[in-house]
Amino acid sequence: MPHTNAKDHIDAMLHETRVIEPSAAFKATAKVSRADYERLYRQSLDDPDQFWGDVAAELHWFKPWDTVLDWQEPHAKWFVGAQTNVAYNALDRQVERGLGDKKAFIWEGEDGEVRTYTYAELLREVCKAANALEGLGVQAGDRVTLYMPLIPEAAIAMLACARIGAAHSVVFGGFSVSALTDRINDAQSKILITADAGYRRGQPVNLKANADEAAKNTPNLEKILVVRRAGTPVEWQEGRDVWWHDAVGSASEQHQAAALDSEQPLFVLYTSGSTGKPKGVLHTTGGYMVGTYLTTKTVFDLQDDDIYWCTADVGWVTGHSYSVYGPLLNGATVVLYEGAPNQPDWGRFWDIIQKHRVTILYTAPTAIRSFMRQGDDIPAKYDLSSLRLLGSVGEPINPEAWMWYYRTIGGERCPIVDTWWQTETGSIMLTTLPGAFPSKPGSAGLPMFGVEPTLMTHEGDELGPDDGGLLVIKRPWPSMLRTVYGDDERYRKSYWGEIKGVYFAGDGARRDADGYYTIVGRVDDVLNVSGHRLGTMEIESALVGHSSVAEAAVVGKPDEVKGECVVAFITPQLGHTVDAKELRAHVSREIGALARPDAIYITDAMPKTRSGKIMRRFLRQIAAGHDIQGDTSTLEDPSVLERLKATQAV
Numbered sequence: 145m146p147h148t149n150a151k152d153h154i155d156a157m158l159h160e161t162r163v164i165e166p167s168a169a170f171k172a173t174a175k176v177s178r179a180d181y182e183r184l185y186r187q188s189l190d191d192p193d194q195f196w197g198d199v200a201a202e203l204h205w206f207k208p209w210d211t212v213l214d215w216q217e218p219h220a221k222w223f224v225g226a227q228t229n230v231a232y233n234a235l236d237r238q239v240e241r242g243l244g245d246k247k248a249f250i251w252e253g254e255d256g257e258v259r260t261y262t263y264a265e266l267l268r269e270v271c272k273a274a275n276a277l278e279g280l281g282v283q284a285g286d287r288v289t290l291y292m293p294l295i296p297e298a299a300i301a302m303l304a305c306a307r308i309g310a311a312h313s314v315v316f317g318g319f320s321v322s323a324l325t326d327r328i329n330d331a332q333s334k335i336l337i338t339a340d341a342g343y344r345r346g347q348p349v350n351l352k353a354n355a356d357e358a359a360k361n362t363p364n365l366e367k368i369l370v371v372r373r374a375g376t377p378v379e380w381q382e383g384r385d386v387w388w389h390d391a392v393g394s395a396s397e398q399h400q401a402a403a404l405d406s407e408q409p410l411f412v413l414y415t416s417g418s419t420g421k422p423k424g425v426l427h428t429t430g431g432y433m434v435g436t437y438l439t440t441k442t443v444f445d446l447q448d449d450d451i452y453w454c455t456a457d458v459g460w461v462t463g464h465s466y467s468v469y470g471p472l473l474n475g476a477t478v479v480l481y482e483g484a485p486n487q488p489d490w491g492r493f494w495d496i497i498q499k500h501r502v503t504i505l506y507t508a509p510t511a512i513r514s515f516m517r518q519g520d521d522i523p524a525k526y527d528l529s530s531l532r533l534l535g536s537v538g539e540p541i542n543p544e545a546w547m548w549y550y551r552t553i554g555g556e557r558c559p560i561v562d563t564w565w566q567t568e569t570g571s572i573m574l575t576t577l578p579g580a581f582p583s584k585p586g587s588a589g590l591p592m593f594g595v596e597p598t599l600m601t602h603e604g605d606e607l608g609p610d611d612g613g614l615l616v617i618k619r620p621w622p623s624m625l626r627t628v629y630g631d632d633e634r635y636r637k638s639y640w641g642e643i644k645g646v647y648f649a650g651d652g653a654r655r656d657a658d659g660y661y662t663i664v665g666r667v668d669d670v671l672n673v674s675g676h677r678l679g680t681m682e683i684e685s686a687l688v689g690h691s692s693v694a695e696a697a698v699v700g701k702p703d704e705v706k707g708e709c710v711v712a713f714i715t716p717q718l719g720h721t722v723d724a725k726e727l728r729a730h731v732s733r734e735i736g737a738l739a740r741p742d743a744i745y746i747t748d749a750m751p752k753t754r755s756g757k758i759m760r761r762f763l764r765q766i767a768a769g770h771d772i773q774g775d776t777s778t779l780e781d782p783s784v785l786e787r788l789k790a791t792q793a794v
């Protein structure tokens with residue numbers, strides 16, 4: 145059963161009965177009414193070919209499809225036989241329909257620099273970048289790794305890859321050398337695109353130096369394309385390293401978007417699973433395009449004059465689908481912000497909203513909780529009246545944070561869309577369309593078009609309302625992952641093999657009498673720390689890689705701001721002492737700072753069954769400071785628990 149902060153969360157939810165209706169003013173102009181939703185949702189299930197065909201027809205296809213869906217479980221092909229191009233649809237199409245002078249991106253650096261790109265300008269930059277990449281030997285079907293700060297060039301590079309038909313693999317700039325190395329090798333990328341450095345909390349983060357380190361162990365890597373962002377000194381390897389401003393700066397502005405097969409890989413994005421190394425989630429062209437296009441349009445109720453800001457970094461799926469592809473496919477004006485929410489102070493987000501007259505804000509509960517902690521007087525200093533819609537993503541939002549967001553940021557005027565989805569799903573799966581349905585704080589809501597969720601037991605029995613269970617999806621949808629890159633067996637097993645015939649999301653959920661789903665957290669060994677997925681196994685294997693550690697077990701602990709934080713239990717190697725500070729630095733080096741344990745318990749023994757399995761259930765109780773509950777008789781040595789309870793974490 146869900147193990148994270150599920151219990152507290154369920155308790156809060158059970159007492160949560162508020163229902164918040166969208167205002168009449170919002171409803172009056174909303175793209176989708178309740179009646180529209182009901183009719184279209186029904187159609188999307190009863191006649192998916194017609195439904196998806198109609199949506200897809202709003203976009204440009206070089207060649208139409210023969211069949212909407214070819215489903216050979218667990219493999220789906222969407223818009224079979226069609227040819228299209230996501231970058232063409234995001235840019236050329238917008239210019240052709242008269243949006244050339246409309247702002248596509250308003251980018252703000254952490255240092256306050258602002259750059260804007262119209263659709264015509266962005267198209268030109270993407271064409272130049274596509275020509276430059278081709279000049280470096282990139283071809284359709286290749287993989288290109290990106291390791292970049294949130295600067296416009298990151299989105300330009302993604303779109304340039306899409307234009308050529310090369311799959312990008314974006315590695316979050318906060319990941320370590322070793323994580324970057326693994327991802328380059330797994331994707332077999334020949335080209336890496338990075339920057340000299342990015343800014344984070346006022347400090348330059350030396351991405352190029354990490355790229356140089358990674359390149360020592362990535363035999364397939366031929367070129368490193370480097371954006372000059374911070375002007376920091378970099379090492380340079382002639383013949384391998386190329387400046388972006390040289391290669392892209394001198395490239396032609398003319399580039400014809402490739403007519404790509406609908407199933408051409410668009411990107412690989414690595415995410416943590418419950419076992420082993422991160423999985424390269426593969427998304428393809430046509431279905432992903434249609435899914436992100438439709439959900440951005442309807443969930444965010446995009447109107448022509450909206451200024452839309454999704455705060456996610458392009459290193460995560462939210463940054464792919466809702467900072468870049470979805471909004472550009474809709475011709476929206478998108479705000480991008482490079483830095484931290486507290487630079488130079490905790491008013492930064494509100495300052496950006498005030499300055500650029502942001503109308504739609506899409507962010508994560510962890511950010512909302514951090515702001516909430518800083519008090520209401522900070523947002524009160526800013527004019528947030530431009531906002532008309534708020535969104536939440538990445539982790540369950542607790543009702544208090546929801547209400548704070550609603551009142552203090554949204555002025556009780558803006559509906560909140562709590563959107564549940566995953567790297568694997570590609571686009572939003574559950575939410576309440578803002579003009580169509582009331583929200584219930586803490587509950588994600590109803591299925592999006594074409595999504596058929598239900599709750600099941602592990603044995604595959606369907607559950608009724610008010611029974612907590614495993615969230616599954618009963619049929620394929622266009623933006624679903626196609627496979628795990630290079631490991632189709634893992635794809636079969638993890639997603640369509642856990643419970644026969646359905647997609648297994650890995651989340652536990654409840655459903656109320658109105659059909660609203662409330663997500664209670666992961667049911668596997670995946671933690672959600674500040675909205676970022678981390679596998680406990682990954683952190684454990686980093687820890688045991690340290691010479692002082694004999695054995696490690698990692699669990700999550702509820703955290704007021706981060707949602708969950710990382711707690712490690714360590715038994716030292718004989719004759720070694722464990723230095724907690726050094727161990728944290730080690731995890732940062734191996735994975736990235738986001739995986740650093742918040743608390744470390746050093747112990748001489750773990751609670752194990754007689755067959756040697758660590759009982760993480762008890763470790764979670766100890767980490768949370770709870771009394772030990774459950775049957776301890778299967779433990780080889782139950783006294784271990786008492787000793788652990790008496791241990792101080794460091």
Ligand code: WTA
Nearest residue numbers: 537538539540562563564565566567651663
């Ligand atoms: C969690 C992020 C509750 C969930 C888009 C899921 C959520 C995992 C929500 C995917 C939400 C995401 N309410 N939980 N609105 N959105 N999650 O792949 O556990 O980084 O399985 O995708 O985040 O995380 P991922």
